[in-house]
Amino acid sequence: MAGLTIANVTKTFGDYDAVKDVSLDVRDGEFLAVLGPSGCGKTTLLRLVAGFEKISSGQIRIGSDVVSDASGSVPPEKRRVGIVFQNYALWPHMTVAENVGYSxxxxxxxxxxxxxxxxxxxxxxxxDGLADRRPANLSGGQRQRVALARCLVAAPSLVLFDEPLANLDVHLRASMEDEFAAFHKRTGTTIVYITHDQAEAMALADRIAVMDHGRLAQLAAPRDLYREPANEMVASFIAQGIVLPARVLSAEQEGHVRVEVLGHEVVVRCRPGELPRADAKICIRSPDLEIAGKGEAGFDATVTRAIYKGGAVRVELSPTLQPDLHLHVERQEPGSFEPGSQIRLKIMSGWLIPNGKPA
Structure with a gap:
């Protein structure tokens, strides 16, 4: 197997940068997910690594071999890169064994x-035991595994997944997530996994690269991405984070600051070295919001909508001080959340979004 190095890679179509100055270092045997909204450049990045597109500038290395730079590009068939596509791309007239062994x-x-x-x-x-079947006689999950086997039989040094579970229904997606995780554990293959599904990325990847408008917004382990987003885009994109304007009042113990948000003072986590500032923003998640008890500090909000989600209710609210902001909380217990009703909320925790570019 081999690692992957993407160094300052840009891909331009006309006057549009689909990928802009992206640098990534994927370790040998690592499972890296590339995540982002539609049009962020993640599929273009995969096509550049596979050799289906030529880079405009920068360099791509697989292991120690340069496969793309300003001087030229190694053809896809000579890169020893396996690809598992979203639509499987199996030949219907061939058996499973013939599909897998075609290369x-x-x-x-x-x-x-x-x-x-x-x-x-x-x-x-x-x-095992399905070698003589045709693709039409397989389930969607089995066809996806045939596509994976076809990729593996050529002994690739790197495997690319292009949204491989997008065409499967919910229960098959969960089953195939388990299959992919087990496969990675068994083989130690270096994997780059393109997806728009955050749950997939969080469940499978060692690290996640979040892309935004062709650029790398953040590269981090799933837990760090969730707890410590590097900028406002990542904060709001990951797990439907809530971004709120705040004023940093003072530094507290190491890694924490006191902020004022919606007229409510709260201590939130931060990067070391943060100083008081007026133009700050914090990221909170639904579990960070609680209904305030009688006499407790907090802020008032108006219920705009309550959505039953099977065992829980998603309550959407607008704070009285800034009605243009949108909050949401998940409530497990029954309660009355009629649109227009008033609720007093308190913020239990949060993260101060770093000022400027991520470190």
């Missing part, structure tokens, strides 16, 4: 060797 046939690998490699690849993805 070996083209490469004129000895038939006995090819049969063994196909059998090994099918075993890796738990498809």
């Amino acid at each position: 070996l046939k083209v490469a004129k690998v000895d038939k006995a060797v090819a049969r063994q490699r196909v059998a090994d690849a099918l075993s890796l993805v738990n498809l």
Whole structure:
């Protein structure tokens, strides 16, 4: 296997930068998810790594080999990169074994060797005994595993996934997440996994790269991404974070500051070295908001909508001091949340969004 290095890569279409000055270092054996909204550049980045598009500037290395730079580009078939597509791309007239072994046939690998490699690849993805079936006789999850086996049989140094679960229903997605996690643990393959689904990325990846308008917004472990977003875009994008204007009043103990937000003072987490400032913003999550008890400090808000979600209610609110802001809380217990009713809320915790570029 091999790691992946993307150094200051830009891809321009006409006067539009689909990918802009992106640098990533994917460690050997790492599972990296690339996450972002539609149009953020994540699929273009995958196509650049695969060799389907040529970079406009920068450099891409797989292991120690330069595969793309200003002087040229190594063809996709010579990069030893495996790709698992969203739509499987299986030949319907071929059996499972024939689909998986097609690249070996083209490469004129000895038939006995090819049969063994196909059998090994099918075993890796738990498809033993299905070699003679046609794709039409398989479930969606099984077809996805055939596509994965076809990728693995060529012994790639790097595997790219292009939103592989997007076409599966909910219960199959959960099952395939388990399959991908088990596969990565068994093989130690270096994986770059393109997705728009945050739950997938959080469940599977060692680290997540969040992209925004062609740029890398943040690269971090899932927990750090959730708890310590580097900027306002990441804060609001990840797990529907709530971004609120705040004033930093003072530094408290290391890694914490006292802020005023919506007329309510609260201590929130921060990067070391933060100083008092007026133009700050904090990120809070739904669990950070609680209904204030009688006499407790907090701020008033108006219920705008209550949505039943099966065992819980999502309550959407507008704070009285700034009605243009939108808050939401999840409530497990029954209660009356009629639109127009008033609730007093308190902020229990949060994160001070760093001022300027991420460190």
